[in-house]
Amino acid sequence: MASWYGEPHHGRESSYGIIFDKDGMYAAHRELPLGTLLRVRNLKNGKEVEVKVIDRGPFKEGRVLDLSEGAARKLGMIGDGEVPVEAVVLRCGD
Secondary structure: OOOEEEOOOOOOEEEOOOOOOOOOEEEEEOOOOOOOEEEEOOOOOOOOEEEEEEEEOOOOOOOEEEEEEHHHHOOOOOOOOOEEEEEEEEEEEO
């Protein structure tokens, strides 16, 4: 399961050391190396997006990814808040 985040994190420094842009293509994961590139597919509608892991989280039980608001919009998951996803590692870390 994946959720999304935007405000109040927008404009703050991420764990990766860059400023989080809620409209960017970013993700948070608890364990993957920062800088990892993922292809994420919304299993409800088949939409896909590529995101870079720049932060840690999500911290709610049962969720594996927190996606930026921009990525969530492209995946069509804003209204749902949380959706089942498939994530494939395209590049592990930098």
